[in-house]
Amino acid sequence: MRRSTDRRKKRRRALVTGGAGFIGSNLCDSLLDDDNEVVAVDDLSAGSRDNLVAAFQSEDFRLVTADVADIVIMDHLISEADVVFHLAATVGVKRAVNEPRLVIENNIKGTDSVLRACGRYGTRVIIASSSEVYGRNSAAPLRESDDRILGPPQVQRWSYSASKGIDEMLAFAFYNEFGVPATVTRFFNTTGPRQSSAYGMVVPTFVRAALAGQPLLVHGDGTQRRCFCHVSDTVRALMLLSEAEDAAGEVYNVGSTEEISMRELADLTIRLVGELCPEAILAEPAIRLVPYAEAYNVAFEDTPRRVPCIDRLHELTGWQHSLGIEHIVREMIAQHGAGA
Numbered sequence: 387m388r389r390s391t392d393r394r395k396k397r398r399r400a401l402v403t404g405g406a407g408f409i410g411s412n413l414c415d416s417l418l419d420d421d422n423e424v425v426a427v428d429d430l431s432a433g434s435r436d437n438l439v440a441a442f443q444s445e446d447f448r449l450v451t452a453d454v455a456d457i458v459i460m461d462h463l464i465s466e467a468d469v470v471f472h473l474a475a476t477v478g479v480k481r482a483v484n485e486p487r488l489v490i491e492n493n494i495k496g497t498d499s500v501l502r503a504c505g506r507y508g509t510r511v512i513i514a515s516s517s518e519v520y521g522r523n524s525a526a527p528l529r530e531s532d533d534r535i536l537g538p539p540q541v542q543r544w545s546y547s548a549s550k551g552i553d554e555m556l557a558f559a560f561y562n563e564f565g566v567p568a569t570v571t572r573f574f575n576t577t578g579p580r581q582s583s584a585y586g587m588v589v590p591t592f593v594r595a596a597l598a599g600q601p602l603l604v605h606g607d608g609t610q611r612r613c614f615c616h617v618s619d620t621v622r623a624l625m626l627l628s629e630a631e632d633a634a635g636e637v638y639n640v641g642s643t644e645e646i647s648m649r650e651l652a653d654l655t656i657r658l659v660g661e662l663c664p665e666a667i668l669a670e671p672a673i674r675l676v677p678y679a680e681a682y683n684v685a686f687e688d689t690p691r692r693v694p695c696i697d698r699l700h701e702l703t704g705w706q707h708s709l710g711i712e713h714i715v716r717e718m719i720a721q722h723g724a725g726a
């Protein structure tokens with residue numbers, strides 16, 4: 387049985403969609419640590435019960451294996467919840483390129499189903515969106531009011547961005563028309579424990595490759611820059627926003643402001659694997675540049691830079707990221723190196 391960190395806080399019944407996934411399972415753990423009751427709903431299409439080993443230790447936790455588009459199940463679950471964190475989605479650029487129809491349908495249907503049920507019960511809901519909504523806009527830093535700059539619809543890479551854009555517009559429509567207290571969070575790259583390399587997420591992919599003695603495949607020329615936020619920081623932002631009433635009807639960037647190029651990330655991973663796991667035999671060459679056309683097999687457009695402005699979130703909650711990229715890579719090497 388978990389211990390409460392603050393017994394004076396109001397105990398809430400939280401519903402986490404996508405709760406068996408990477409961010410969702412970390413969120414379930416934090417909500418339980420904070421003495422809440424938690425129901426996770428997940429169809430296990432990408433998530434896993436293994437991510438919930440810690441959560442299953444708590445009698446305050448339950449997993450419902452279901453599709454969030456099932457309006458009957460969602461109506462029942464949301465009728466019993468004080469707050470909903472909607473994270474269920476088909477995620478990532480690789481899947482957007484390979485399975486655009488699934489990405490579009492799954493993400494929009496799921497969000498519509500969640501918002502409809504929240505509308506019936508007036509339930510507080512946090513909707514997970516993505517920095518992908520900014521598309522090719524590489525202004526730095528990106529503010530929540532900045533324009534979306536997308537390539538043409540026939541470039542499948544933008545399907546994930548488009549689906550998240552519609553999710554956001556649905557959230558604002560339900561807020562404006564029915565007063566649903568919805569808040570949108572735009573995550574920039576989030577990484578850390580339990581993130582799978584299955585769909586090409588770059589940090590676990592680099593770490594796994596280096597530990598297996600394979601070259602790190604850097605797409606393009608490796609000068610594209612991103613900011614990586616530790617999942618514990620992302621989860622902290624979600625919990626703060628769920629408690630901030632002023633956040634209803636608003637959108638917030640959530641991300642680290644520490645920038646790194648993909649080439650620098652590959653170099654850092656190789657240096658840290660050499661330091662922490664000297665028995666790992668690094669490939670020669672250790673880094674291989676792969677043109678986008680070869681990596682994705684279709685026309686691909688990337689954005690050179692993505693840095694969040696987090697002023698809005700910081701002003702409302704005091705949030706800023708606390709863990710840097712070197713900590714994140716070290717931790718992931720320790721976990722994967724230990725066979726995790």
Ligand code: NAD
Pocket residue numbers: 403404405406407408409410427428429430431432433434452453454455472473474475476477478492496514515516517572573574575576577
């Ligand atoms: P994830 O794939 O680990 O988690 C998504 C979960 O949703 C999975 O467990 C999957 O099984 C579940 N799911 C998918 N469709 C479902 C459905 N129809 N019904 C029930 N469950 C379903 O991905 P994640 O990285 O944890 O992402 C969580 C959320 O954060 C997503 O909405 C994603 O778009 C968003 N996001 C993540 C990042 C990131 O860097 N990780 C960045 C931007 C946005």
